[in-house]
Amino acid sequence: MSAFGFDLPTEVVFGEDTFDCLGEYSGNIGKRPFLVTGKHSARAAGYLGRALAQLPGAVLFDRVEENPTTTQCEEAAEICRARDCDHVIALGGGSPMDAAKAIAVLARNPAPASQYFGVERYTEAPLPLIAVPTTAGTGSEVTQYAVLVNVEERNKRTITGPALFPAVAILDPLLTLSLPRNVTIATGLDALSQAMEGIVSTHSTAASDVQALECCGLVRAWLPIAANEPGNREARARMLHAAMLSGAVIAQTGTTLVHGMGYYLTLEFGIAHGLANALLLAPVFRWNARHLPDRVAEIAAALGHPGPPIEPAAAENITVAVHTLLGKLGVSPAAKDHGAREDRLDWCAQHLSGDPSRFKRQAGTFATSDLHQLFQEAYEGR
Numbered sequence: 001m002s003a004f005g006f007d008l009p010t011e012v013v014f015g016e017d018t019f020d021c022l023g024e025y026s027g028n029i030g031k032r033p034f035l036v037t038g039k040h041s042a043r044a045a046g047y048l049g050r051a052l053a054q055l056p057g058a059v060l061f062d063r064v065e066e067n068p069t070t071t072q073c074e075e076a077a078e079i080c081r082a083r084d085c086d087h088v089i090a091l092g093g094g095s096p097m098d099a100a101k102a103i104a105v106l107a108r109n110p111a112p113a114s115q116y117f118g119v120e121r122y123t124e125a126p127l128p129l130i131a132v133p134t135t136a137g138t139g140s141e142v143t144q145y146a147v148l149v150n151v152e153e154r155n156k157r158t159i160t161g162p163a164l165f166p167a168v169a170i171l172d173p174l175l176t177l178s179l180p181r182n183v184t185i186a187t188g189l190d191a192l193s194q195a196m197e198g199i200v201s202t203h204s205t206a207a208s209d210v211q212a213l214e215c216c217g218l219v220r221a222w223l224p225i226a227a228n229e230p231g232n233r234e235a236r237a238r239m240l241h242a243a244m245l246s247g248a249v250i251a252q253t254g255t256t257l258v259h260g261m262g263y264y265l266t267l268e269f270g271i272a273h274g275l276a277n278a279l280l281l282a283p284v285f286r287w288n289a290r291h292l293p294d295r296v297a298e299i300a301a302a303l304g305h306p307g308p309p310i311e312p313a314a315a316e317n318i319t320v321a322v323h324t325l326l327g328k329l330g331v332s333p334a335a336k337d338h339g340a341r342e343d344r345l346d347w348c349a350q351h352l353s354g355d356p357s358r359f360k361r362q363a364g365t366f367a368t369s370d371l372h373q374l375f376q377e378a379y380e381g382r
């Protein structure tokens with residue numbers, strides 16, 4: 001067994017109605033929070049009103065778009081700095097949470113945001129953060145990553161550093177009851193993807209494996225229930241837990257090629273982040289089965305399809321496991337059914353091939369033709 005370290009500096013507060021403690025946690029950190037949220041859902045579901053009632057003097061930024069951009073975070077950080085805010089609170093899915101992290105960096109460090117892509121590239125400590133997730137998928141509330149669309153190169157890049165772990169994560173499953181079916185499914189599949197990628201990452205550890213396998217089992221058991229019975233509080237809680245575990249996993253392991261490829265499906269064809277990853281799971285994990293059949297077999301078993309830890313069986317079982325889950329969710333495994341265009345796949349493969357950062361934690365080496373083949377398999381739903 002390999003040596004490993006494990007540090008999760010975020011204080012996690014989990015349970016129904018924990019959202020009511022937001023004001024108290026904010027007051028313990030500072031006097032003037034910068035509250036970051038998305039354009040519609042927090043207001044529509046009443047969460048924004050409940051947050052503002054607990055945060056007198058908060059400065060609100062309620063314009064975060066899905067897949068937040070460097071430009072938008074720079075604009076928001078200017079307001080945060082000008083209004084002298086001393087901490088940042090994220091209320092929303094991965095998009096507001098990641099935007100809040102970038103704003104926390106940029107409030108203390110000059111723009112442009114793109115100069116902070118990479119590990120701890122900022123010089124001044126970011127503002128402290130509180131994260132309140134309203135989707136159950138990204139686990140960003142317990143990670144040190146802020147994933148942004150870099151408008152200069154039209155790709156997703158990550159600002160990373162230990163100071164980006166939120167100081168506190170408030171996980172109230174009741175805030176996820178309002179998730180529509182499609183967002184429930186896409187975000188839940190993102191948690192699954194992160195857990196599966198963590199298991200085959202070159203940085204997986206004994207600690208991350210436990211969390212990742214638990215996450216796979218939770219998603220398998222509870223995501224179909226959360227999708228089909230949106231008011232099922234037990235399912236909502238289990239999925240929020242699964243998402244948090246998946247965040248804890250990638251905080252240790254990073255993500256792998258599925259995420260690297262998924263960004264292309266999102267930015268080129270507008271496929272939701274978690275769904276984009278899910279469509280790549282069967283093709284990429286069949287590939288992973290060539291290098292890591294034992295790990296892939298463990299994942300297939302956690303998803304209800306046990307079998308011998310050898311290549312053809314592991315590859316077959318993981319394909320059946322992923323397709324069975326997608327079938328239960330009523331999701332086509334074919335990217336062509338979600339807006340992907342076959343004539344763009346070659347460009348995606350070429351572009352990806354020139355970006356070594358996407359292969360950092362991925363087993364095996366890939367020719368451009370291999371990447372094209374994987375995109376093609378995802379396109380066809382194989």
Ligand code: NAP
Nearest residue numbers: 038039040041067093094095134135138140143145178179
């Ligand atoms: P999201 O982009 O934050 O939100 C997706 C949609 O769901 C939005 O329309 C949002 O509305 C809506 N929504 C959110 N909460 C809702 C609720 N409780 N009820 C009803 N609607 C709700 O989706 P996400 O999948 O959570 O986040 C994806 C982003 O996270 C991507 O940019 C990805 O790169 C990033 N990510 C980051 C990490 C990390 O570790 N940092 C890990 C994985 C993914 P509003 O826009 O109105 O809020």
